[in-house]
Amino acid sequence: MTNAPDPSARWWDASRHADRRPVLLARNRIQAALRAWLAARDFVEVDPAGLQVSPGNEAHLHAFATTAIGNDGQGRTMYLHTSPEFAMKKLLAAGERRIHAFSHVWRNRERGALHSPEFTMLEWYRAGEDYGVLMEDCAAFLRIAAQEAGVGLLRHGGRTCDPFAGPERLSVAEAFGRHAGIDLLATIRADGTTDAGLLRAEMERAGVRAGADDTWSDMLSRVLSERVEPRLGLGRMTFLDRYPAAEAALARPVPGDARLAERFELYACGVELANGFGELTNPAEQRRRFALEMDEKHRVYGERYPLDEDFLAALAHMPPASGIAMGFDRLVMLATATPRIDDVLWAPAG
16 A cells, blocks of 8 residues: 555654554544444444453463552562453443443564564454354454455455455365365364364374374364464455364354354454454353363463453353454554554554
8 A cells, every 4th residue: 555664664664654554544444434434233342441350261272470569568460461352251240231442452572574572453352142153243344444455355465365355154164175185173072072183193194294292172173373363364364264163262162062152253355363262251151161261371481361250250241252353453454464463553662
């Protein structure tokens, strides 16, 4: 959309800002249009606090911690949230039905062309509605982003995606078979537990390297990143649906198949844009899954995050719902053909 800015100039240099400004104004237009679309469908915009007792409990997400000093001078550890999810689900328990938030979120150990340690997440929830409706929302948002940017195609890294074309929807198992030649379901038992030895054998047969100490989850991630993700969202958007239950700690199971969960991710131009769920509302099962996630986090990284007990209590009162988080900055990147996330942020993290 614009010439590439001088990489040697600071983002606040007047000449570099002049190059970035058309993209930033497009960002504002896209955000305003998405807000209007959501408001027209009776979504209430909410603004969850970023400082929380728990940042989230996924093994491979890393938070920023701080010490909150009380009036008594005593300190306690708190965290900047990695998602507004826990707070927004509490609002569903409180009686809200359709809510959304443009939230600043923080994730440590993440910096690169597609990652900023602080970024904007568009998260929204529909109480009493199937998670498939979220895919329709996503398709509408990609079209809106393209229209507000004045383009017909989304672009990234030499790849294109037509947001006005009918989307592709395929399961993770189908994607593994099509793009990697791996029978993923053969490595998942009927109760949802997994067999690392079988997946390793499938990978060896398909010519995908696995590390000696890789877990089933590690190997799944390797195949996804090396063989599957680069082939998704090319020409048209892709919804990668029905994740293995072992990879969906916050999603409810697919009815009648404990191996799979109501989780999908949205891809365009090989870039992951959103992660959606049919939400799990069983507090005992959620606690069990969080414990497993934190055990894995401790095994790999030597640390744990506390559980948000209020969140687990609220789950018992939360209605059936679907929810999703979209990387808003990435959406702007693709709509404006901007290669680096920092160049779609008004004031990037230092």
